[in-house]
Amino acid sequence: MKQILNTDQPHLRENPYTVPEGYFSAMQGEVAEKISARVHKPGFWALAKPQVALVSTFAIIFLIAFATIKIFSPQGESLKNEAFATGSEYIDGHYIESSFVDFYDTTADTSIRAEEIDPEEIVEYLSSSTGLIYLASLE
């Protein structure tokens, strides 16, 4: 069977279609007109990029500053000790508060008088007991 469609018929590969006169230059003008009205919309990343860059810059500056202060500040160690001391005071205080035993039982001791001694009584006592003063002066 003879093949009708083969490479021996080069005219079959030729383009049989035509276009109206001056079509291609008119088409270029039409496309140019269509795209002139269209502005490239910036994509999400194009909008977000400057914001992300700004935030990143601030974050980096903050981290560098924080790290510098943390590493080189002399207060770093004392702050740590202070924190420890505050903690230990709290612990100690809490321990004492919770574990304090009043061995003298001051609340129940009736021999301790809360009222003060009148100074006149003291002077009267000392003047009547001159022997005691003499003994004290010997020392």
Added chain:
Amino acid sequence: MSDRELLELYHEEGKQHYAFNLIVKAYGERLYWHLRKLVASHDDANDLLQNAFVKAWDALPGFREESRLYTWLYRIATNEALTFLKRKKARAFLSLTDYSKQLENKLEADPYFNGDATQKALHKAILKLPEKQRVVFNMRYFDEMKYEEISEVLGTSVGALKASYHHAFQKIQHSLEEQL
């Protein structure tokens, strides 16, 4: 002007429109003929070409130069044509006339077809092919593109393209035997 030069010009401040017009001038004609052989009608080919260029303009800022500019434009135009043909085919499904028959009638009445009887028979046979086979056949037979290039445009494996071309060739051969 090479693709690289066109793209460099496009990226220069204030020269986007000028560069794109040069791209249209460089590739418009070739893309038009590709579309015209797929849809037969001049008006449809013109509409598709303009839509393809508008889409290319919108997508050009994201073009990563992973493929050649022409291949990229060819892909946009081909996708535009395939979508158009599918839509027309779906509409024709509801009507009584088969869409390939409508295309044949358009070709018969086309004032811008200057081919002889054999060429007309060939193009009628091509219009009877399924859309993708038509694309593959046209790219291989008329544009003499390598399978690797067609693969780049259509995103189909070379093996599948060879099989598709073989089937298309057989169908056209059969159709020509009936017509002539």
